[in-house]
Amino acid sequence: MLPAIFGGLVGLIAGILPETIRDGGLDTESGKRLVALLVAAVILLLAQELAGSAYEVAKWAFYRRYEHYLLGRVIDATLSTRRLELFEDPQLSRLADRAVRLAGLDPGDLVDGWCTRWSHLFQGAAAAALVATVWPVAAGVLVVVWFVAGAVMLTALRRLDIDSWSSGLREAEYLARIAEKPAWAKEVRVFGLTGWLAERFGLRWTRALDQLARARGAGRWRTVTVLLALLCSHGVIAAVMVADGLAGSLSATQITVLLLGMSGMTVLADQTGAELIEYGSPRVPLVLDLEKEAAQVATGAGPKPLRSPRPVRISREIRFSDVDFAYPNARPVFRRLNLAIEAGTSLGVVGLNGAGKTTLTKLLCGLEVPAAGTITVDGVPVQELDIGAWRRTIAAIFQDFVHYELPVRDNIGFGAVEALRAAGEGAEASRTARDRLDAVVRTAAERAGAHNLIAGLPDGLDTTLSRRFPGGVDLSGGQWQRIALARAMAAVENGAGLLILDEPTAQLDVRAEADLYDRFLDLTRDLTTIIISHRFSTVRHADRIVVLDQGRIVEDGGHDELVAAGGEYARLFSLQAASYGIAT
Ligand SMILES: Nc1ncnc2c1ncn2[C@@H]1O[C@H](COP(=O)(O)OP(=O)(O)OP(=O)(O)O)[C@@H](O)[C@H]1O
Structure with a gap:
């Protein structure tokens, strides 16, 4: 609105200027009006700035709130x-x-879009x-023509809706991700994929x-x-304006006001706002769709991460009874x-690839x-347990x-998340809680x-485990496994009574693995422990071993x-x- 008022003022100034010159200067009546108009124009310019x-500040505040x-x-x-x-x-x-990617895109396109649209x-x-x-x-006439032009432009924009071409770009995006993933960098280079990646990326993008x-x-x-309608309407208006101007029925002020107004009206067709709204709005329905789907698969209230119920005590056994399970399709x-897994004992699970070992643990974890059939803990079905307590x-x-690209303290402390939360961060950190966390982690x-x-x-514990951060370091596969095991031990420190190790030591050498498990079984003697491994030297120390074959237990014993x-x-x-x- 302010630019339009400013335009009107400029028109008035242009109209009064010749009169002031004619009347003989600023002391005249018209001169005083000119000064007043000039002052008003300056004030308006400042107000506009x-x-x-203020609009930018408010817009960004909105942006961040919307994204958050x-x-x-x-x-x-x-x-x-x-x-x-x-x-x-x-x-x-x-x-x-999609919901994560779109919701996290440059914030607030929708808000920006509406702001732009209303301002236009x-x-x-x-x-x-x-x-x-x-x-x-x-x-x-111009209002109608500009609105029609805007509607046509919007239809054209809708044809370019991101969804109509995103399928073509998805592969290109994936290829770009392959190129930038640090963990994949070795293989990409060793297999000589760099040229292929660049070529395929270019091809996919060009096709899109x-x-x-x-x-x-x-x-x-x-x-x-x-475009022709715009040209004709403006042409006719301009011709009439010139004719009226020459005939003296339109003053210089009126012509200036007309020209400024006409140029200002072009924003009526501007679709920047609509484009941003089109781009920003799919996020809202997308998030709503995600919430709907999540609500359907979330049976009962999901565990709130802030709750910390007491862990379940397993005093007798965990039992799988006539359990059937299949992944979708x-x-x-x-x-x-x-x-049946007796409380306080260790169970080794072996079997060929795809036998169902990991699925067994996922069922046990309630994932x-x-x-x-049922899975019970001391006779109580897992589904009836407080899921938060069971997970603890x-x-x-x-x-x-x-491999969390975070400090060692967090990487291990995630096993005892209550201690981690109690320790807080920065100014909130409590010294005693911090010391307790460090003791658990160590x-x-x-x-x-x-x-x-x-x-x-x-x-030490403050070292970030990623070289992508200042002062960070990368660990070897075996070192990472020790950190992961420490995370499990932190959970044990925090009250966990069921320890599941699904092949987390495959990258340790045989001797290191054997040493570790000997020590491990010793340290976790009172716990119920399930060890899955392809290495028989690892599971041989378990109290009991089951052999899984195509989802069935085919052998069971020490x-x-x-x-x-x-x-x-x-x-x-x-x-x-x-x-x-190894000696047999
Ligand atoms: N998320 C999934 N969706 C569909 N099928 C799956 C999924 N996860 C595993 N499977 C299939 O279920 C079967 C059992 O898989 P599982 O991972 O439990 O085997 P595993 O014994 O742990 O194998 P490995 O020794 O290779 O780790 C396999 O046929 C596998 O292909």
Whole structure:
């Protein structure tokens, strides 16, 4: 609006200037009016500047609030699912992926879009009002023409909607991600994929751009028609204006006001706001869709991360009774699985790839739910336990445990998240809580054999485990495994009574692994421990070993018993013993 008022003032100044010169200077009546108009114009210019800055400040404040709100809802929706459906179902995982990416894009396009749109509407209306003060009919015609032009432009923009071409770009985006992932850098170079990646990326992107160009060409005729309508209406108005000006029925002020108003009205067709709204709005329905889907798969209230219930005490046994399980659209992993794990004992689980070992642990952790049968803890079905309490009972390290690019203290402290939270951060940090956390972390590190490794790090527990951060370091595969084991031991320190190790030591050498497990089983003697490993030398020390084959338990007993039975376990054990030189 302010630019339009300013335009009106400039028009008035232009009109009064010749009169002032004619009357003989600023002391005259017209001169005083000119001075007043000039002062008003300066004030308006300043106001415009101030309003612009205030708008920017308010806009960015809005932006961040909007992004915070939206991402917060995405995170809540994702974390509200206590199981893994959101990540395992391709449709749901795509939805979650898009929601996270779009909600976190340059913040507040939607807010910016609405701000721009309203500001353009005000500017356009003020400019139209300016034109209307001189020539109402022209204002009416131009409003209609500019709105039609805007609508045509918007239709053209919709044809270029991100969704219509994103499928073409998704592969290109994925290729770009391959190139920038530090963890994949070695393989990409060793296999000589760099050239292929760059070529394929360029190809995919060009194809997407061609798609865009074709979409753009489709509405060509409508655009040409609108351009002609704009040209004709402005041509007629300009011709009449010149004729009236020459005839003396339009003053210089009126002509200036008309010209300024007409140029200001172009914003009525500006679709920057609409474009931002189009781009920003899919995020809201997307987040709502994600929340709906998450609510459907989240049976009951998900565990709130801030709650810290007491761990469950396992006093007798964990029992799988007639458990059936299949992943969506896949053949069954378990059919009528029966297994009892006595409290306070260690169980080794072995089996070929795909036998169902990890699935067994996921069911136990409540990350998957049996289609039939029950899993009970001292007779109580896992589903009936407080899921937060049950999860606190478990210390699990999976094959693909997370390498958090965070300080060692966090990497290990995640096993005892209550202690980590109590310790706080920065100014909030409480000295006693911090000392307690460090004690938990150090004891856990010692138990996992990671204390020497930590002692050698430049900043000890404060060292960030990633070279992508200043002062950070990278660890070897085996060192990372010790950190992960320390995380599990921190959970034990924090009250966990069920320890699950799903092959987290595959990268340790045989001797280091054997040493570690000997110590480990010793340290966790009173706990219920499940060890999954392909290395028989590892599981042989477990109290009991089960052999899984295609989802069924085919052998069950102590190491000596199974070797004596001369079955699959004995065969595989002697094969490994021969290659590793282990005494049988
Ligand atoms: N998320 C999933 N979606 C669909 N099928 C899956 C999923 N995870 C595992 N499977 C399938 O379930 C079966 C059991 O897999 P699981 O990971 O439990 O085996 P495993 O014994 O741990 O194998 P490995 O020794 O290779 O780790 C396999 O056939 C596997 O392909």
